[in-house]
Amino acid sequence: MQSTLIHVSEWLLPILVATILITGFVRRIPLYNTFIDGAKSGFGTAVRLIPHLVAMMVAVQVFRVSGAMAAVIHWMTPVLHLFHIPPEVAPLGLLRPISGQGSLALMIDVFKKHGPDSALGLLASTMQASTDTTLYILTVYFGSVGIRNFRYALSVGLLADLVAVLASVLAVYVFMGHGL
């Protein structure tokens, strides 16, 4: 059962790529040139991420190597244990709604220590993938149209993030077939 689910996961990306290409071909789209045109803008998008990533990685690095993060995790552990969240990925769950790049850095940290294919690595991946950076989305989306009163949107976003973090633990449990 579990291995079937993982196989489905692995098939999805190739199937999607094939579907996109075949649909394009059937609709007589010049496949190669259309790909190149779109891909050109990808480089700029990646480069625009650099300042954000540098800013957050530096701050996270300072927070981590100073021992501050270990201290926070130390006193959060009993609380998180209640929710079956392993202490190694707890900071990721805490940082995810605040900074997508920051939590990405934490995910890479988990990969380095435990490997991306370990249960912890998969959990870190799922947490990172399963919610968006609520704070960023609210600021950018509302800011773009000049909304100043967010009403209950921030509470809804953060509560939903909490649920998504807990759901990640459940999802990894379902797919790996054992606890963490």
Place this chain on the structure above:
Amino acid sequence: MIDLIWLLLFVTGIATALFTGRMPQVSEGILSGAATGVELCIGLISVIVLWMGLMNIAEKSGAISLLSRVLRPVARRLFPSVPVDHPAMGAILANMSANILGIGNAATPLGLRAMKELQTLNPNKDVASDAMCTFLAVNTASITLIPTTVIAVRMQMHSAHPTSVIGPTILATAIGTVAALCFDRLFRAFSKRRRV
């Protein structure tokens, strides 16, 4: 808000270093952190470029508008205050499709267009409308089919199964999205009751 969190990470880090005597590591970490940030971006270029190229084909061939058609009945339920033929609905659907396909970079510009259209329906221009709150709830906890960035990083870190994250992500995001919509309706009911 992001200012405060950024500041707190630095200040608590440096303050802790005063006690733990890890100031040399912190000073080294400032520089190595910056280097890691850049290295990470360079590594991400491959996947973003690949995906933007594929999405351009999907968009031109009408695959995105097909997905929008599939999602339309759902969107009508979610946004009862938005007329079906209003441009806001089209932008919302395009944004949701991009989110589901895990192309956050494409989702943001589409989402901003949707916000602009929703603002034209909003009677009070300073205050978020019901539809906007629902739209952001869907966006912050979006159902994701293919988490491209995470898969890219897993590949970079030599994962044997980089795409094994897809299954758990679909399950976790589905639960998260349902929760977001429930919270949205719940908070709205409460805020309406308080006003009456």
